[in-house]
Amino acid sequence: MTSSVTPDDSRTDWRELIAILLLSVTAILTAWTGFQASKWSGAMSISFSQASTNRIEAARMEATASRKLSVQVSLFTQWLEAYQADDAELAEFLQARFPEPLATVFPAWLDSRPLKDPDAPSTPFEMKQYVIPESVEARAADATADGKFREALRNNQRGDNYTVLTIGFAAVLFFAALSERMRRRGAQWALLCIGGTGFVILAVVLMTFPKML
Template sequence: MTVRETITPRLDLLLAFMMALAAVGTAWAGFQSAKWSGVQANAYAAAGAARSEATREATGAAQRRNADIISFTAWLNALNAEIIDDPSLRPEGGYTPDRKRVSGFLFNRFRPDFRPAVDAWLATKPLFNPDAPPTPFDMPEYQLPAETVSEGLVDEADALAGTARTANQRSDNYVLTAVVFALVLLFAGLASKATHSSTRLTLMVMAAVALVGCLVTLLMFPVEV
């Protein structure tokens, strides 16, 4: 038996082993690509749901703000009319609502969440203090919980969209790795059919380099289970 006859079966065995690894790597890359595609789809769906909920909360906050503006404007107009009729009613600091008057009626029907801002604004003596904020809406006490919730949901949606983009990139990376594994299968298959030793060796080296590179890359990629 010649040296060539001894080496050839070993090379065939090595090629078969390389092709087996490439086949397993291709299957694993395809599986991971599908898993990361699922992560992407779920993240985008969750981001869409969060944005829809954020829009709903923002709409609710806008409605409450408009109601506060209308009620405050109505109260201010009523108070102004009462002061014009009776200047002694002009507040010299704080304000005590009189239920017998329209202004008192309107004041007592401010939203509970709006009252702290109004009280804080009145404490600045806006009728006498030129440095007082123009309206209660400029006070830090004026808070709309729905608006805060909406902003949180928008941040959550942005984070989920980022997760989806990352998952999409990882899925693409696995697809690219599967393509390189396919090249390994091609080179190894051509090497097994090559008749010239130099051609066979070149194809084997190319397949081996691509295979090692893919395997090392797979070890570095995150895994979705």
């Protein structure tokens, strides 16, 4: 007794093979996109946390800089009062105790002859040389926080993109699986073609996305 494979049976085998391959590969890519969405979501959380840490550091440095500036302004004001009162001993006493950066800038300010030159800075604090290190560090920390915040937003968008792909691949799985439930061959091929077309489009989009391992 011999058996033969009809053309219809051959076509059925090809359709089933394509459906199985589509389901298998799509299932793997669905898991991969879900994994990537999770990774980028974690990266977003880390970036937001780093941004928050840098904001706190910037605020701490700015508070330190403001406290130092307040102390130095107070000392300089006292020196001015002593100078105007011709109390040279007190003026020298205060000048010897000027903290940095006022101690370094003050002689340069005196050399600019502020009492005679109208273009000279009215106080040492207006000179370019007067820089409190904590103020610079605060600006740097604030800039870093801005960068981390923007990075977090990018990571969030990337996670959302992968989530959309996961949903898309799930739709491909739906069409591929549904094609196996149809009785009419035309309906089976139609659903399989829809799923296959969606798979190709999503796979091309997936290749353009950044990956995180």
